[in-house]
Amino acid sequence: QQPVQSPQAVILREGEDAVINCSSSKALYSVHWYRQKHGEAPVFLMILLKGGEQKGHDKISASFNEKKQQSSLYLTASQLSYSGTYFCGTENEDSGYALNFGKGTSLLVTP
């Protein structure tokens, strides 16, 4: 049930764009995106619900393809503060509110 994230790691120069993907083998009700910096708690970025409702960050966007059970997180004009590990958490249609997290994508933005 654990979603698969890609890429595992990415290095960007400040101002460049990145896309992080998340895919599941099970039907999804929602996808949640978080960023975690070393030694800190995951910070909520975005939630995408089945049916198209979204809520999240004004500088980060995401898509949710319900049929393909996939989501992508788009980071545009990256800033140094974007560095960290990005996790997608998926809520299956039969999992209640429990989130299944991927292994994460490590993002490093350099000057």
Next chain:
Amino acid sequence: DTGVSQNPRHKITKRGQNVTFRCDPISEHNRLYWYRQTLGQGPEFLTYFQNEAQLEKSRLLSDRFSAERPKGSFSTLEIQRTEQGDSAMYLCASSPPRDRTQYFGPGTRLTVL
């Protein structure tokens, strides 16, 4: 806004001892979750409460683990007879009514020697 708080932030214990962690959710959040995270992995779901009712528990959760939320406010997670494999970051999250967003606390880092 006061976020989710967890205590203690760090706990070192010897194998075989019992430990208890506390989580205080954001005010008026009715759902509370416990997750465990090991190095290089995403959080792993343990259990969640809606108000004081424990509605779901991971099948991976050993019977040495127990959680309570007696008055629907704060929650405790107890691990009995700790093992070295229990060493991890224990994260708590909470959600407001009619919203599926989960807000995480800073975590309690457990080290079992």
